[in-house]
Amino acid sequence: MIPARFFSARWQTALEGVRRWTPSTWAILQPSWLLQPEPAARLLSISCASCAKRQESPQKKMLSEKKLKRYFVDHRRVLVRGGDGGNGASCFHSEPRKEFGGPSGGDGGSGGHVILKVDRQVKSLSSVLTRYQGFHGEDGGRKNCFGRNGGPLYIRVPRGTLVKEGEDTVADLSCPGDEYVAALGGAGGKGNRFFLANDNRAPVTCTRGQPGQERVLFLELKMVAQAGMIGFPNAGKSSLLRAISNARPAVAAYPFTTLKPHIGVVHYEGHQQVTVADIPGIVRGAHQNRGLGLAFLRHIERCRFLLFVVDLSVPEPWVQLQDLKYELEKYEEGLSERPHTVIGNKIDLPEARAHLPELQARLGQTLIPLSATTGENLEALLLCLKELCDNHAEAERACGRQPLSR
Numbered sequence: 001m002i003p004a005r006f007f008s009a010r011w012q013t014a015l016e017g018v019r020r021w022t023p024s025t026w027a028i029l030q031p032s033w034l035l036q037p038e039p040a041a042r043l044l045s046i047s048c049a050s051c052a053k054r055q056e057s058p059q060k061k062m063l064s065e066k067k068l069k070r071y072f073v074d075h076r077r078v079l080v081r082g083g084d085g086g087n088g089a090s091c092f093h094s095e096p097r098k099e100f101g102g103p104s105g106g107d108g109g110s111g112g113h114v115i116l117k118v119d120r121q122v123k124s125l126s127s128v129l130t131r132y133q134g135f136h137g138e139d140g141g142r143k144n145c146f147g148r149n150g151g152p153l154y155i156r157v158p159r160g161t162l163v164k165e166g167e168d169t170v171a172d173l174s175c176p177g178d179e180y181v182a183a184l185g186g187a188g189g190k191g192n193r194f195f196l197a198n199d200n201r202a203p204v205t206c207t208r209g210q211p212g213q214e215r216v217l218f219l220e221l222k223m224v225a226q227a228g229m230i231g232f233p234n235a236g237k238s239s240l241l242r243a244i245s246n247a248r249p250a251v252a253a254y255p256f257t258t259l260k261p262h263i264g265v266v267h268y269e270g271h272q273q274v275t276v277a278d279i280p281g282i283v284r285g286a287h288q289n290r291g292l293g294l295a296f297l298r299h300i301e302r303c304r305f306l307l308f309v310v311d312l313s314v315p316e317p318w319v320q321l322q323d324l325k326y327e328l329e330k331y332e333e334g335l336s337e338r339p340h341t342v343i344g345n346k347i348d349l350p351e352a353r354a355h356l357p358e359l360q361a362r363l364g365q366t367l368i369p370l371s372a373t374t375g376e377n378l379e380a381l382l383l384c385l386k387e388l389c390d391n392h393a394e395a396e397r398a399c400g401r402q403p404l405s406r
């Protein structure tokens with residue numbers, strides 16, 4: 001037996017802690033899969049479901065509503081100006097023993113365009129600045145030297161960016177690699193060589209380069225996903241996305257953990273994929289700009305079907321559902337009528353199980369009770385997603401349109 005004085009003060013504190021442990025403390029430390037019965041045989045392999053971790057709140061300081069909105073960059077006002085054209089030169093050829101060498105002023109180079117380009121790596125408009133100036137063309141030079149053209153200036157934007165000028169939508173950049181010339185560069189000026197004519201053998205005229213086009217554009221980001229998850233803060237939307245896809249949005253026990261939409265891809269057999277967007281939480285009165293407001297709902301506009309995520313552990317979960325639909329209708333009439341399914345999350349909690357029968361009775365439609373944390377009944381959600389996707393594709397094909405894939 002080693003005497004206690006041989007241990008450092010730190011070790012002694014640790015030993016004290018061990019002595020205080022009780023069986024219940026051990027139970028808390030056990031992984032959840034040891035305490036719960038094995039779920040029924042799974043129809044599909046959901047490796048991520050078992051990996052979905054419960055992350056404890058890092059005691060983050062609550063942000064005010066005003067500050068919350070600053071984090072959410074999905075629209076930008078941008079002033080774009082094309083590069084100015086270079087000026088033409090006015091000079092005459094001069095060489096020993098050569099009289100009347102003639103005009104030799106070169107043209108100016110054209111100004112560079114400012115181009116919006118979709119880049120897969122860019123996920124939000126936060127990297128887009130408020131003003132851009134294209135590269136200017138070089139001035140023309142002596143000896144008929146033309147100025148160099150200004151190169152194009154690319155502004156990298158995320159996929160799903162809408163470009164508006166005033167009220168008009170001028171471009172919809174929804175595919176990777178899509179480009180839109182936001183501002184044209186100015187044409188280069190002409191040097192005096194250009195004005196050489198039979199009746200004027202020594203022109204001195206040269207013109208200035210034209211200024212680049214100037215425009216004020218509004219960029220608006222609309223995520224492109226097939227399914228959109230809508231729910232109150234803390235309903236477990238991000239946990240669910242982590243469980244069914246490889247996306248890794250933050251999960252924590254405080255509201256508004258998610259401040260920008262995340263997209264996850266759910267993989268099925270036969271290389272079929274369904275994209276699911278996790279939208280920041282909606283609160284009652286969002287249409288009056290409460291919480292994060294309704295600004296982020298523009299991401300749902302493009303979703304083909306919706307997943308309403310309800311927290312079953314709250315006292316009256318059906319009220320949450322009514323509020324969600326009400327807020328959607330306030331944003332855009334008919335939005336809540338899109339093909340959708342209702343998900344009752346946190347079924348692993350006893351109070352959630354107690355609320356389930358009443359919610360089902362009030363709902364009058366099928367509800368998928370599941371647990372994002374334990375992975376219980378996730379198969380039902382995956383099958384339902386696939387069905388919604390197949391139905392959508394069929395409907396699109398019937399109308400002669402190409403269904404949205406990813």
Ligand SMILES: Nc1nc2c(ncn2[C@@H]2O[C@H](COP(=O)(O)OP(=O)(O)OP(=O)(O)O)[C@@H](O)[C@H]2O)c(=O)[nH]1
Pocket residue numbers: 054055231232233234235236237238239240250251252253254255256257258259279280281282345346347348349370371372373374
């Ligand atoms: N018991 C239990 N807790 C869950 C479950 N799903 C999520 N949670 C917990 O609920 C809390 C909120 O989860 P999130 O996934 O961040 O919720 P959210 O809907 O994304 O929240 P916001 O981003 O704020 O809108 C976290 O503490 C999760 O651990 C579940 O199925 N069971």
Ligand SMILES: [Mg+2]
Pocket residue numbers: 237238239249250251257258278
């Ligand atoms: Mg979240």
